[in-house]
Amino acid sequence: MSDVEASPRWLDARDHRWLAALIATYQRAEGRPIRELDEMLVSPLAPPRRVKLARSVLDDLWSDRVGGAHDPEHVRSIVFRAATSEASREAAMLAASRALALPVAAIEEALFADLPSERLVAAPRTVPSPADLAIRCNHALARALLARASSVRLDVEGDPHDVVRACKRRGLVCVVHPEEHGARLEISGPLSLFRATRVYGRALASLLPALAGVRRFRLRALVAGDSGPRSWIVRERDPVFVEGMRAPALDGEVGDAFAKRFARLTHDWDLVRDPEPVRAGDVLVVPDFALVHRHDARRRWLVEIVGYWTPAYLRAKVDRLRDAGIEQLVLCVSDRLACAGDEVPEGAPIVRFAQRVDPRAVLAAMGDPVVKRRKKR
Numbered sequence: 001m002s003d004v005e006a007s008p009r010w011l012d013a014r015d016h017r018w019l020a021a022l023i024a025t026y027q028r029a030e031g032r033p034i035r036e037l038d039e040m041l042v043s044p045l046a047p048p049r050r051v052k053l054a055r056s057v058l059d060d061l062w063s064d065r066v067g068g069a070h071d072p073e074h075v076r077s078i079v080f081r082a083a084t085s086e087a088s089r090e091a092a093m094l095a096a097s098r099a100l101a102l103p104v105a106a107i108e109e110a111l112f113a114d115l116p117s118e119r120l121v122a123a124p125r126t127v128p129s130p131a132d133l134a135i136r137c138n139h140a141l142a143r144a145l146l147a148r149a150s151s152v153r154l155d156v157e158g159d160p161h162d163v164v165r166a167c168k169r170r171g172l173v174c175v176v177h178p179e180e181h182g183a184r185l186e187i188s189g190p191l192s193l194f195r196a197t198r199v200y201g202r203a204l205a206s207l208l209p210a211l212a213g214v215r216r217f218r219l220r221a222l223v224a225g226d227s228g229p230r231s232w233i234v235r236e237r238d239p240v241f242v243e244g245m246r247a248p249a250l251d252g253e254v255g256d257a258f259a260k261r262f263a264r265l266t267h268d269w270d271l272v273r274d275p276e277p278v279r280a281g282d283v284l285v286v287p288d289f290a291l292v293h294r295h296d297a298r299r300r301w302l303v304e305i306v307g308y309w310t311p312a313y314l315r316a317k318v319d320r321l322r323d324a325g326i327e328q329l330v331l332c333v334s335d336r337l338a339c340a341g342d343e344v345p346e347g348a349p350i351v352r353f354a355q356r357v358d359p360r361a362v363l364a365a366m367g368d369p370v371v372k373r374r375k376k377r
Contacts, residue, residue, distance in 0.1 A: 004228070004229070004230050004231060005220070005230070005231045005232075005233055006230055006231070006232060006233065007232070007233045007234075007238075008138075008141055008142070008145070008232060008234075010134075010138045010141070010238060010239050010240070011050070011054075011134035011135075011137045011138055011239075012134060012239065013131075015046065015050070015130075015134055016130035016131060016134065017130075018045040018046040018051075019054060019130040019133050019134060020130045021045050022041075022045055022051070022054055022055070022058065022133075023058070023127060023128065023130065023133065025037070025040050025041060026058055026062060026121070026123070027123060027127065028040070029121045030121050030122065030123045031120055031121065031122075032120060032121055033067075033117065033118050033119065033120060033121075034064060034116065034117050034118070034119055034120075034121060035117040035118065037121055038117075041055070050137075053137050053140060053141060054133060054137050056140065057133065057136045057137050057140050058133070061124045061128065061136075062121060062122060062123060062124055063122045063124070064119035064120060064121060064122055065119060065120050065122050066113050066114045066119055066120070067109075067113050067118075067119070067120040068106070068109055068110045068113050070100075070102065070106065070110040071110075072110050072111065072112065072113045072114040073114070075096075075100065075107055075110045075111055076111060076112075078096045078099050078100055079092060079093065079096045079107065079111060082095035082096045082099065093107060093108075132242075132243075134239070135239050135240070135241070135242055135243075136242055138238070138239050138240045139208065139240045139241065139242050139245070141240075142208055142234050142238075142240045143205035143206075143208050144205070145221045145223055145232045145234075146189075146201070146204045146205045146207065146208060146221055147190060147201035147202065147204060147205040148189075148190070148191065148201070148223050148224075149189030149190070149191065149204070149221040149222055149223050150189045150191040150192045150222050150223070150224065150229070151186070151187070151188060151189045151192060151221075151222045152185075152186075152187040152188075152189055152204065152219065152220065152221050152222070153184065153185070153186055153187070153219070153220045154184070154185040154187060154217060154218075154219050154220075155179075155182065155183075155184050155185075155217060155218045155219075156182045156183050156184075156185065156214060156216075156217045157181050157182040157214075157215060157216035157217065158181070158182055158214070158215050158216065159182075160176070160182055160183035160185070162210070162213070162214075163183075163185065163210065163211065163214060163217075164176055164183070164185070164277075164284070164286055165274070165286075166207060166210035167185065167187065167207065168286060168288070168307065170203040170204070170206060170207060170307065171200075171203060171307020171308045171337060172187050172188070172200075172203060172204060172207070172307060172308065173187065173188035173193075173307070173308050173309060173310065173313050173339070174186065174187045174188070175283055175316075176277070176283055176284040176286065177282055177283055177284070178279065178282075178283075178284050183284070187204065188308075188310075188313070189201075189204065189221070189222065190204060191224070193308070193310065193339040193340060194339060194340040194341075195338070195339045195340065196308065196337070196339055200308055200339070203308075208234075208240065209241070209245055211236070211241075212241045212245075214236060215236065216236050217235065217236050218233065218234075218235055219233070219234040219235070220232070220233055221234070254305055254334075254356065254357060255273075255288050255289075255305055257356050257357070258289075258303075258305070258332075258356065258357040258359060258362075259271055259273070259289070261356070261358075261359045262291075262359040262362070265359045265360065265363075266359075266363065266368075267294075268293060268294055268295070268368075269291045269292065269293055269294065269363075269368075270291070270292045270293075270294055271289055271290075271291055272289060272290040272291075272292065273288070273289060274288070275287055275289070275290035275302065278302065278324075278326060278329075279324070280320040280321055280323070280324035280326055281320050281323055281324055283320055285302075285304065285317075285320075285321065285326070285329070286304070287302035287303060287304045287329065288303055288304055288305050289302070289303040290302055290303075291303060291362075291366070300328065301328045301329065301330060301366050302326075302328065302329040302330070303329070303330045303332065303362060304329065304330070304331055304332065305332045305334075305357060306331055306332060306333045306334070306337075307334075307337060308337045308339050309333055309334075309337060309338060309339065310338070310339050310340040310341070311340065311341050311342075311343045311344070312340075314331070314333065314344055314345060314350075315345050317331070318331070318345045318348045318350075321348075322348075327349075328366070329349065330349045330350070330351060330362050330365045330366060331348065331349065331350045331351070332350075332351045332352075332353060332357045332362065333350060333351070333352055333353070334352075334353055334354070335352055335353070335354050336354065349365040349366070350365070351365055
């Protein structure tokens with residue numbers, strides 16, 4: 001990572017005055033077209049980048065609606081139909097007025113009322129205070145840095161279990177290094193991948209709310225800039241966590257489906273969710289399931305459902321497992337989450353899947369004789 005480190009200039013009490021003015025402008029614009037709001041904000045309230053950031057946050061909180069009582073699409077269809085047979089715009093509008101039984105002024109108002117610039121500003125139920133808006137802006141800034149990173153290093157003090165699981169639920173390309181008082185997570189950023197960079201960037205950015213409950217952490221995101229790469233630092237004490245904002249609930253659809261199908265397929269194996277991580281050299285391997293034979297507990301396999309992956313990441317993972325003598329672990333890799341080619345290491349217990357993990361394929365990779373007999377039928 002770059003040695004050039006910096007902390008973002010977070011919005012704070014120094015920004016509350018212009019943020020209050022910005023909020024007041026949005027409130028005055030309620031019920032008026034969005035273009036009028038834009039006109040109100042021509043005069044700069046603060047440095048343009050900061051205003052742009054704050055506006056993006058307010059635009060997410062505020063909404064818009066189509067004004068008037070008439071459907072613009074229907075009105076346009078009648079007006080355009082009239083225009084094909086009338087010689088002038090005025091005649092076409094009068095013909096449409098008769099067809100719709102509406103005054104020409106009402107037709108003019110409805111004609112393009114659904115265009116983005118003509119939609120009406122609608123205020124949220126709860127208007128943020130300047131202090132709340134500042135924190136929301138900081139949160140958005142930190143997420144934007146993550147979404148543009150080429151790599152991320154996350155040092156966590158204390159039990160890293162929840163953070164590691166949060167990374168896995170998001171499918172992040174992540175290597176976990178255990179340390180004396182916690183763990184170091186090396187996470188690939190979206191700009192280090194060749195495919196799915198936008199979707200992956202959103203997944204990485206969504207990790208930020210999951211850090212709200214971590215007692216102590218230090219996140220370092222390497223981001224390319226005009227003057228070269230820079231490592232941006234975010235810590236647990238920084239004002240980036242919005243009160244009441246929770247990490248998005250991510251479903252474990254692939255894992256849940258595998259567990260259900262596995263239980264229906266065989267009664268010879270017990271499935272255990274989220275078993276203890278396994279050390280492989282200087283990294284931790286975090287499996288999703290342990291499969292334990294009911295009649296012989298020594299027959300125990302681990303299953304990890306890999307998220308986004310690259311051939312290099314998969315190769316390094318397999319090499320670590322081999323070097324550590326961990327042979328009874330099946331890696332399940334999704335074809336649609338391949339980010340830089342789709343070659344997988346040969347000779348390793350790897351199960352590829354498109355939508356769902358086939359439990360028969362997993363058992364076959366484990367060398368289960370029951371599955372082999374069933375396949376011969």
